[in-house]
Amino acid sequence: MELPFAESWKIKMVEPIRKSTREERERWLKEADYNVFMLRADQVYIDCLTDSGTGAMSDRQWAAMMTGDESYAGARSFYELKDTITRITGFEYVIPTHQGRAAENVLFSHLVKNGDIVPGNSHFDTTKGHIESRKAFAVDCTVDEAKNTQLEIPFKGNVDLNKLENVLAKDSDKIPFIIVTITNNTAGGQPVSMENLRGVRKLADKYGKRVVFDSARFAENAYFIKTREPEFKDATIKEICREMFSLADIMTMSSKKDGLVNMGGFIATRWEDIYEGAKRFVIPFEGFLTYGGMNGRDMAALAVGLDENTEFEMLETRIKQVEYLAAKLDEYGIPYQRPVGGHALFIDADKVLDRVPKEEFPAQRLTIELYREAGVRGCEIGYLLADRDPVTRENRFDGNDFLRLCICRRTYTDNHMNVIAAALKNVYDRRHEVTRGVRIKWEAELMRHFTVKLEPLG
Known part of the structure; x- marks a missing residue:
């Protein structure tokens, strides 16, 4: 007899909830x-x-909070977090922020100006808000299949590469970057395939554009790549994550989702010029470079959460x-x-x-x-x-x-x-x-x- 599926964790603490009339x-x-x-x-x-921020933290995360370093500058907890992010994503430069929309605010303050056009797949509300508040325009290039809710295809979050190239060909001089949301929340929590991410990267290189991943649920996206894209069926989640982020230049992260914490976010990039530009805004908006709106204990919990949630069993549960x-x-x-x-x-x-x-x-x-x-x-x-x-x-x-x-x-x-x-x-x-x-x-x-x-x- 095949055993039924069970959670990969057990309950240690509970919170009462109340019924109402x-x-x-x-x-x-x-x-x-x-x-x-x-x-x-x-x-x-x-x-x-x-x-967002509503999940339960693990015993390892609570333990990490007890050893968080609250130093204003150069906290050990920042370097633990940075090392974890670099190991998972390959990005060398990391700026912590208090949550995902703060990461967007800092990054877009550097990159987006009046009249710009930012193409992507179904920009989420804060992403679109940060673009439009700067008198720029968010152009949706999601595949049309996403609008048919009863259609069963594995990667409804994909960017329509023809739509994207049309925007790039027409308005290349107005486009500061391409943004891809993984998974695509507005389209129904739908994943983006590795094949599609490679296609976006190819177009970005053709037109000389950088690619930003809105990465709040990047680990879940990696799970779907593993389970729905045959090339990656034997790969680990961490291996898939490294491959995904090799196709991006920059990421913004709301750590309250796949980071398994109640508050936090970050920007990470492989480019020093992006890091230097964002630095000008993180200090007045968020805080010093090595805490940027986060406590040391929260950075310590996030480092553990990112490690835990890039394991298959956690995501499967x-x-x-x-x-x-x-x-x-x-x-x-x-x-x-x-x-x-x-x-x-x-x-x-x-x-x-x-x-x-x-x-x-x-x-x-x-x-x-x-x-x-x-x-x-x-x-x-x-x-x-x-x-x-x-x-x-x-x-x-x-x-x-x-x-x-x-x-x-x-x-x-x-x-x-x-x-x-x-x-x-x-x-x-x-x-x-x-x-x-x-x-x-x-x-x-x-x-x-x-x-x-x-x-x-x-």
Whole structure:
């Protein structure tokens, strides 16, 4: 008899969570202006808002924190972190920051100027925000297959190389770099193949451009390369990571994802001129070069987390739990972005709430309905997150409209997955009763979905 799959860790510490009543949740939603970011954490039963900084650290990480060096300059913990990053990525120059968007802010302050064009695969919200806030333009070159949520192909996060070359040929003088997000979050947590990364590198070399990897979930991307790209089936995750980063010049990292820590980020590069340019901004924005917004103890925990999460067993345990939830949704016929991504399930709100017009943000309404049903907090990754076009100020409706259900690393059990699936089934069963969405009462100019105020339309 084949043994069933089991986690590659055991539980050492627990945290209580509280169930709430439907009446309480109705009141809390209204008080939060129907924006689930504005809910208090203790008003949430199962939190799938994000996998960023919400995972559980290991005993090795907690032990490392006790030996963290808090020296202002030249801390031992920085050099331990730097050595780990260099060993995994091959990048010699490392600048720590307090999180991923801070890394983008520092790097883009050096590289992006008014009128620039930055092509890539489905820039995430902070990436696009940092580009557009500098009066530059993010051009999406993701493969068209990513928009068809029911299509099963292994690397839906890929860059469309024809689209990319068209942009490069037309506007090469305006392009400071190409950015590739691994995995591609906005497209549904979808991976990018090594073959595709090699194609991007070839085009970058042809047009003399540097390549930046948005690397928050680079280890998960390496897992999918190993399991879906035959060339790498016998390679270790660390070997695949070195190969991936050999095709890039620079990386930004939100360490709160694949670094398995609660706070932190970094920039790493093989180029001294990039390092020297970024140095001018890290000191005023973040801190000194050898801590850059991080405590010594957090750098020590991150060094261990990067090492742990570039092992196959850790990644397999994490991704198998996402697959477990997907299998439950398959039983109930609930449509999501296929195949299963690494860190989350992305429910196709246009297909679930098919009577809600796109102008009324179906995925946000679905997010509200799921929380109302069971206290499960997801996140809209769709028309609200897309913001308005910076020139026309019209809402952008050209992408997918997802309810993202992030699964925190080493945090919830499969029983929690069963609750999420059952709650979503209850919403799905009454989906045709929901014919209206939400209206925006107030919004910020950029990255509005974090603070937007909404009201339901029926």
